[in-house]
Amino acid sequence: MKRNFKEWINTFRDSIADYNYYINFEKVYSNIDNIKIELNILNSLIGSNNIDEEFEKLIKKYPETLKCIPLLLAVRSSEIYAIDSEGAWNYNFKKQNLPISQYKIFMKKTGLFDLMKNHIINNLVDYATGVETGLDSNGRKNRGGHLMENLIESFIKKYGFKKNINYFKEMYIHQISDKWNIDLSKISNHGKTEKRFDFIIKTSNMIYGIETNFYRSGGSKLNETARSYKTLALEADEINGFTFVWFTDGKGWMSARNNLEETFDIMQHIYNINDLENGIITDIFK
Template sequence: MVREFNEWLSSFRTSISDYKYYVNFNKVYQNVNELKIELNILNSLIGSKNFENDFRNICDKYPNVLKCIPLLIAVRQYEIEVQDTKGKIVYDFNKYKNNQITAFEIDEYLVFMKETGLEDLIQNHIINNLVDYAFGVEVGLDSNGRKNRGGHLMEDLLEKYIKKLNVEYYKEMYTSDIEKKWSIDLSLLTNAGDVAKRFDFVVKTDEQIYVFETNFYKSGGSKLNETARSYKTITEEIKNINGITFIWITDGQGWNTAKHNLKETFDVLKHLYCITDLENGILETVIK
């Protein structure tokens, strides 16, 4: 069956985000629960009439509460570096596990509370509960993880279709491992072993080894052109190796900005498919 490139490209999706892509609430709950005791102790500062004195008393009795302060300004690490008129200051919010903190050190952390605005936020009752506030911060921080989650969405989608085939398959497999496992020479792909190449999936049947690459590009960029050229090279090299087939599954509206390079690969790579092809059962016809 002859495929027309532009018609094929027109089926590309704008998104493949699933329900879990936006926020990993299990991670949010876990991160907040780990600080729940300390956050509740700091809750006593909400609306305080003498914030400085109350903060000193809390830190003196429970210095471990300091470890939840970075979360209140949406920072993951415990060490925070700031620059002021005195020069560089490094605050370590996770060093007082043995209940040892001096009055001078507490005053330093009090400066941090003042200058970052946390004192005003807490003292003036702008918030009602630091645990609830922390949940909101964690949701915001978790949104930064969407890029990593998005990178795996296409792999997860493809794996579901591979599993339906009931075949032997492996995830993230290097060419060196393929060579050892099935005694096949892939030196043409690795420049005689000088370059390490890893495929997203490898499927093994009685007749053939199928190596997969998969990706999804929601937006454009130079990486798309590099990817298309790279896979075109693999196509040219792998056709000279008996017993192995290269399959590339890609999708995403980002390809509209690099369709010239994609078409060049489309013209030489027989097994270049998109999500619509997967839905139409292409793997069942290809994998023998």
């Protein structure tokens, strides 16, 4: 039965963010624990009336506290470069490379002395936890890139497939060819290109190469993706014992729906999340 493209694309989702997408608190807490002692030592400077002198004494006695300072500015690197009309400096906070007097200048000019001296904050551990939380939110793009893969894998497992037994993650064409002695030259330009599939499912009579993606927003990349997967599907159709399957979703496809429809019209195994929820896996992998 031929599927209706309009009905199919209308079931695409706005988002697939899971509960762990927003903030990885385990990572946040771990990063803070690594510098918690040093942060508590620096807490002695909060509200200080003579912060210049006390900072110098503190660094002389506890030089390891320097490593906390970049985080207070929401910087991951242990080195910070700064320049103004008075000169340019590359500060190393992992291993002191400048006189303490220069680090005092850094603390003044970045506003960190003011932050601590004037009780704008009460506890550097709490403050640093907030900074880490903000920095971790920048990691959403990386986490988002794996959301669709993780979702597809959860459905694969749900229907009884076992990792490294009858389903495999991130396999290259040459690995598939070597493992099951199958000629995939038609989809590798006769060995000139090395494609990697997100998943491989192996049943008793078929090898399934699976690609997954989710697009929240549009762009020229979507048109290219649709065209390349259309070509891949046509090439795969010529290989006995191999089937290409594409799981995709996301409202971003609305801006490239014409190209997606062209692929949909010629590709038998193209599915979305709604299809997965309706049990399509049991119909495909036999």
